[in-house]
Amino acid sequence: MTCTDFLSQLTDYFDGKVDPQLLAEVQAHIRECRHCEVVLDTTRQTIAIYRENEIYEFPADLRERLHAAIMKKCNSAR
Amino acid sequence: MPAIQSPDTEEIHPDVALVARAKQGDTAAFEQLVRQYERQIFRVAQHITQNREDAEDITQDAFLKAYEKLEQFQGNSKFSTWLVRIAVNESLMRLRKRKTSKTVSMNEDVQTEDGSIPRDFAEWRPNPEQLYGQSELGDILRKTIQGLPPGFRTVFTLRDVENLSTEETAEALGLSVPAVKSRLLRARLQLRERLSRYFKQKNLEANS
Numbered sequence: 001m002t003c004t005d006f007l008s009q010l011t012d013y014f015d016g017k018v019d020p021q022l023l024a025e026v027q028a029h030i031r032e033c034r035h036c037e038v039v040l041d042t043t044r045q046t047i048a049i050y051r052e053n054e055i056y057e058f059p060a061d062l063r064e065r066l067h068a069a070i071m072k073k074c075n076s077a078r
Numbered sequence: 079m080p081a082i083q084s085p086d087t088e089e090i091h092p093d094v095a096l097v098a099r100a101k102q103g104d105t106a107a108f109e110q111l112v113r114q115y116e117r118q119i120f121r122v123a124q125h126i127t128q129n130r131e132d133a134e135d136i137t138q139d140a141f142l143k144a145y146e147k148l149e150q151f152q153g154n155s156k157f158s159t160w161l162v163r164i165a166v167n168e169s170l171m172r173l174r175k176r177k178t179s180k181t182v183s184m185n186e187d188v189q190t191e192d193g194s195i196p197r198d199f200a201e202w203r204p205n206p207e208q209l210y211g212q213s214e215l216g217d218i219l220r221k222t223i224q225g226l227p228p229g230f231r232t233v234f235t236l237r238d239v240e241n242l243s244t245e246e247t248a249e250a251l252g253l254s255v256p257a258v259k260s261r262l263l264r265a266r267l268q269l270r271e272r273l274s275r276y277f278k279q280k281n282l283e284a285n286s
Contacts, residue, residue, distance in 0.1 A: 007267075008263075010263060010266075011262055011263050035196070035199045038199045038201055039196045042273075043267065043270045045202055045206070046266060046270040046273055047266065049206060050234075050269075051241070053216065056121060056124045056130075058117050063117070066116060066134055066138070069134075070138050071109060073141070074105075074145040077146055
């Protein structure tokens with residue numbers, strides 16, 4: 001398996017959806033290729049860091065203001 | 079909506095009942111849906127437009143549109159996916175207006191030069207959360223996602239920030255599953271490459 005082949009399987013690998021026949025090859029490539037092992041690890045961290053950190057605040061006052069504005073618009077559209 | 083579910087059908091999503099009540103004019107039911115999803119819709123709009131005022135307007139418009147078109151919602155998809163689709167369309171339209179000379183669509187920027195081929199193979203150790211304070215990390219994450227082309231940013235937001243499935247993301251964006259997967263891979267790899275600059279650099283400084 002080449003590094004390009006490995007990258008093409010990366011999304012399915014994260015989803016646990018790699019074809020069983022290919023999975024052994026993917027795992028072997030990770031063991032053998034230091035570069036792809038790092039890419040795998042840092043891509044996993046990339047996903048995790050965006051999932052775990054709320055990068056835009058949604059403070060309570062904004063929420064209330066927004067909620068009131070939405071309901072006002074909807075009520076006047078009835 | 080069938081009144082009787084056969085035992086092997088999936089559990090009915092609680093939104094189904096709320097939507098049915100809202101369709102009959104129950105404003106309280108619709109308001110509950112608003113409460114449930116206003117944060118998510120605001121976050122999606124802000125990720126795509128990168129602008130708080132735009133995100134506020136889009137959130138209002140998206141819910142208004144959903145309210146007005148509720149009759150057209152057939153329940154073939156989840157209510158939340160339908161709502162996200164409306165918000166994404168509003169967001170992309172807003173971006174289009176902002177960049178009058180440039181089109182912005184989910185099919186744009188697919189042909190742009192490939193920045194997703196990995197070039198940086200340095201590890202991130204210690205991990206970024208240990209290296210940076212919360213606010214500094216937030217700045218880096220915002221700046222980095224801002225640099226992604228809108229089409230990639232949108233796929234990444236729905237799939238990885240909002241945790242929609244690949245199929246739901248495809249449905250919300252009107253793309254095929256393979257198209258979502260290809261954009262997602264490139265978005266993830268581009269973000270990884272850009273983040274590496276920060277996290278690796280700090281690493282080197284820490285080691286020197």
